[in-house]
Amino acid sequence: xxxxxxxxxxxxxxxxxxxxxxxxxFMTVVAVxxxxxxxxxxxxxxxGPAIVWIGALLSALLGLDRLFQTEREDGSLDLILMQEHPxxxxxxxxxxxxxxxxxLPLVIASPLLGLFxxxxxTAIGAVALTLLVGSPALTFIGAxxxxxxxxLPRGGLLVSILVLPLAVxxxxxxxxxxxxxxxxxxxxxxxxxxxxxITMFFAVLGPxxxxxxxxxxxx
Amino acid sequence: xxxxxxxxxxRRGEDLLFSDISFDLGSGDALVLxxxxxxxxxxxxxxxxxxxxxxxxxxxWTGKDxxxxxxxxxxxxxxxxxxxxxxxxxxxxxxWKSFLGDLEGGAGxxxxxxxxxxxLGGIAHLPFGYLSAGQQRRxxxxxxxxxxxxxxxxxxxxxxxxxxxxxTFTDLIKQHLAAGGMLLAATHQxxxxxxxxxxxxxxxxxxxxxxLQ
Numbered sequence: 001x002x003x004x005x006x007x008x009x010x011x012x013x014x015x016x017x018x019x020x021x022x023x024x025x026f027m028t029v030v031a032v033x034x035x036x037x038x039x040x041x042x043x044x045x046x047x048g049p050a051i052v053w054i055g056a057l058l059s060a061l062l063g064l065d066r067l068f069q070t071e072r073e074d075g076s077l078d079l080i081l082m083q084e085h086p087x088x089x090x091x092x093x094x095x096x097x098x099x100x101x102x103x104l105p106l107v108i109a110s111p112l113l114g115l116f117x118x119x120x121x122t123a124i125g126a127v128a129l130t131l132l133v134g135s136p137a138l139t140f141i142g143a144x145x146x147x148x149x150x151x152l153p154r155g156g157l158l159v160s161i162l163v164l165p166l167a168v169x170x171x172x173x174x175x176x177x178x179x180x181x182x183x184x185x186x187x188x189x190x191x192x193x194x195x196x197x198i199t200m201f202f203a204v205l206g207p208x209x210x211x212x213x214x215x216x217x218x219x
Numbered sequence: 220x221x222x223x224x225x226x227x228x229x230r231r232g233e234d235l236l237f238s239d240i241s242f243d244l245g246s247g248d249a250l251v252l253x254x255x256x257x258x259x260x261x262x263x264x265x266x267x268x269x270x271x272x273x274x275x276x277x278x279x280w281t282g283k284d285x286x287x288x289x290x291x292x293x294x295x296x297x298x299x300x301x302x303x304x305x306x307x308x309x310x311x312x313x314x315w316k317s318f319l320g321d322l323e324g325g326a327g328x329x330x331x332x333x334x335x336x337x338x339l340g341g342i343a344h345l346p347f348g349y350l351s352a353g354q355q356r357r358x359x360x361x362x363x364x365x366x367x368x369x370x371x372x373x374x375x376x377x378x379x380x381x382x383x384x385x386x387t388f389t390d391l392i393k394q395h396l397a398a399g400g401m402l403l404a405a406t407h408q409x410x411x412x413x414x415x416x417x418x419x420x421x422x423x424x425x426x427x428x429x430x431l432q
Contacts, residue, residue: 001318007314010310073299074299076301078268078295078301081269082270083318083319084288
């Protein structure tokens with residue numbers, strides 16, 4: 001299993017792996033917002049957490065469709081399906097590798113983008129923390145979509161459409177926790193704990209669903 | 220150790236591809252599937268490997284460990300090589316060696332030795348994508364050597380190979396059989412095995428219409 005994690009991490013940083021594409025897309029999306037909205041610093045700092053979260057959500061969806069498709073194209077998926085390792089565990093490890101290569105860089109880049117949006121230190125910290133807790137859920141939900149669409153050529157857009165509605169709760173609680181950290185009356189903990197709960201919930205449900213879909217995608 | 224198939228049948232979409240196929244392989248046995256394109260050779264191999272559900276019948280594996288499913292006792296080498304073009308040959312083989320592991324009752328070779336056995340020991344440091352089609356096929360074959368599985372399921376193993384490489388393959392298969400392994404292969408070219416049994420798949424297209432009703 002450790003071997004699978006290391007291989008997927010290696011693949012994501014080699015040519016065509018696309019680990020940095022997500023971060024670049026994230027930076028592009030957030031960097032153009034100030035140009036569109038105009039130089040209203042108060043407005044920017046008010047919408048900042050939401051924009052950073054939406055940017056991160058879209059970037060997280062970007063590389064997800066390749067999670068199992070590359071394995072299927074070169075025949076590795078067949079061998080993975082035949083092994084005695086529980087498939088759920090294999091999927092979980094693949095999700096972890098995907099998050100480390102694609103999700104974690106988004107979390108690390110988010111403070112920089114917070115500066116673009118004229119956010120306060122507290123808001124920047126809150127957004128980075130909620131992204132750290134919430135972005136694994138996006139990967140786990142996306143794994144199900146990726147597994148369902150694994151046999152479809154050009155299933156990328158389909159994966160995004162399948163996954164986006166399920167990712168909305170993550171976005172809602174992530175953004176509301178970030179706002180709660182800067183706006184006084186709202187408490188920070190309840191939405192933050194809900195976000196953690198969603199991540200843990202999908203950490204279990206996502207791999208199970210994806211494994212089920214992969215088993216039945218045989219051809 | 221025995222691999223048995225009992226009255227297997229499989230369907231591709233609406234059409235029944237084959238039905239009522241049974242075979243029984245013991246240690247050292249080889250079964251070669253022949254037949255025209257589309258007669259269901261690959262499908263039968265995938266059913267045995269557990270990658271496709273059987274329409275009827277079942278595949279049974281009896282070995283030392285009773286809990287092992289038939290698919291877990293098999294190596295499957297399909298049309299695609301299951302190697303990553305971005306990784307070097309060595310990284311690919313090291314990954315499969317540790318991910319596949321050895322089934323009880325045998326041990327795989329080291330990665331260096333396996334690369335030597337397929338005649339490509341000197342280029343294990345290259346990315347897999349740099350190799351020619353024939354070299355890639357040989358490296359995919361080395362994957363069968365690094366982890367021990369008693370049953371080898373090979374789908375057109377000698378595609379894209381020159382005659383010398385074919386001979387290397389035949390020798391490796393013979394060694395595997397002599398060590399008590401089993402072979403299930405679909406092929407158009409003769410593999411050069413002496414006492415291999417042959418299963419000729421005809422498909423249903425040769426039968427008169429009335430017979431199928």
